[in-house]
Amino acid sequence: MSKRDYYVVLGISRTATAEEIKKAYRKKAKEFHPDRNSDNPDAEAQFKEVNEAHEVLKDPDKRAAYDRYGHGAFEGGMGGGRGGHPGQGDFASAFSDVFDDLFGDFMGGGRGGSGRPRATRGSDLRYNLRVTLEEAFAGIQKTISVPTSVPCSECAGTGAESGAEPVTCPTCSGMGKVRAQQGFFTVERTCPTCQGAGQMVNNPCKSCSGAGRVEKERSLSVNIPAGVETGTRIRLAGEGEAGLRGGPSGDLYIFIDVKEHNLFQRDGVNLFCRVPVSIGTAALGGDIEVPTIDGGRSRVKVPAGSQSGRQMRLRSKGMPALRGSATGDMYIELAVETPVNLTSRQKEIMREFEDTSADNNPEGSSFFSKVKTFWESMKS
Known part of the structure; x- marks a missing residue:
């Protein structure tokens, strides 16, 4: 069976740009991926056809040879260039591209496209604050001291000495991740050189050792509203740990604990x-x-x-x-209260009162009436 035109396979024009080729390939690869077409016996062949077309058209030299000679450019070793036959050699790499598109969002990965590292947001912090019941009733403004990380003033949070700009990591080319081939699959992991930042500081700031932030204790004024209870959470946006190398700060969460009161x-x-x-x-x-x-x-x-x-x-x-x-x-x-430490006179008065108050104890009379009924029922 004769091969279809590669441009027709990808559904693009012969003047398509490299970006249009890439976009069309990813769309077609998703459409015909075998995992998504278990009920289509032709899906695997169509998927390989799409990969073959992409392998040729994404490479400028192979594309030029194909435009001139057609499929014959890759038969008998003619024009094979770097890749040899388009259906061989780089299939695992092509599959890795599709794997990224299909599962990259779910796995939290993906190539991102820009190659620029994202700023690292600072961690959220928790502070436990005890207040009295009176303070919870009226509300109060308290000053607290929070040990946290703040942007380094010497390097303005860049981590570089004398304001020098960080450079792209040579290991991952700024991606923050590196790939290793393991059989049919390509395994992606955090770059060990830059720890996922995508950039490196050749001349790190001496004050923060290149981190862009330093440890410091800050004093904050916190408004505690009236009516707070134990477990009430107050959020102070941006008052948490400073971001790494200029990233946004986290938040500070204040958890209220109201002390027990000796009267209420x-x-x-x-x-x-x-x-x-x-x-x-x-x-x-x-x-x-x-x-x-x-x-x-x-x-x-x-x-x-x-x-x-x-x-x-x-x-x-x-x-x-x-x-x-x-x-x-x-x-x-x-x-x-029952009185204690009675004097002789008080005891005498209490005895006289007791002797004359048989009908003045309604709860006691009711109780003993129930007791009498209980005992009688037990006898019968």
Whole structure:
């Protein structure tokens, strides 16, 4: 069977530029790649035909010979030049090109096209900041010291002494990667000479040893908004580690940890305070004074006959919401105290009270009534 015209195979004109040839080849190679055409028995032959056409037309000498003599230029050794027969020799390299296009994005690789190394972004940093509950309530501005990397002032972040420009790495020609042939496949790895940067500094800056950044402790002013909780994260864009050789800086993340309070317990925007009251106040009723998180005081009326665990709500005396204008409530929980270290007179009064208060303990009466019913049911 006669061979098809290489220009027809790639679907291009005879005046196509090198870039147009390359673009057409990659499109056709993807279209006929065997891995994408498992149901097409002719795909492998078409794929090889596309590679053969590309091997000839991408080379100026081979293309000139083909334009003059056609397919006969490569028969019987005529015009073979560097590549010999177009269907042989560099198939693995051609397959590697297609492999890059098919899987380069997924693998995080690819040739990029420009050959210029990308600037390396600096790492993000984390800073753990503890604040008091009072600070979380009101909000506060704090100054923190963060050990980090900053651009070197001596070389302006280039890593080169006296402002000299970095040079292209001779090992990878600026690609940042090198390739090694292993059988049918081409393995790509980070260039060992420039560590993937694509450039080298022949005369490195003495201050930063060519890194373009130096270690330094910085002081930052951080605004802590009212309503923060443990686990709240604050992001300071561009305040992280400096990029390598002029790359952008990372971000600084501040993680908030709110200390436990000795008076208040927090649940979201609400606060809880356990307040002890005397047995006399709980029985007769009265007013008590309780603290609030803003440093103030509130008077609370205790109803007569209050029991331990009873809660009373103070509206809008809790924590502010981190987002929005809402404010939580404060809950007072009564803890009725049993008096200790009684005097003789006090004991006498308590005995008289006990003897005359059999009907004044509703919770106790209810409990023992249930106990009596339980015992009777067990007997029957």
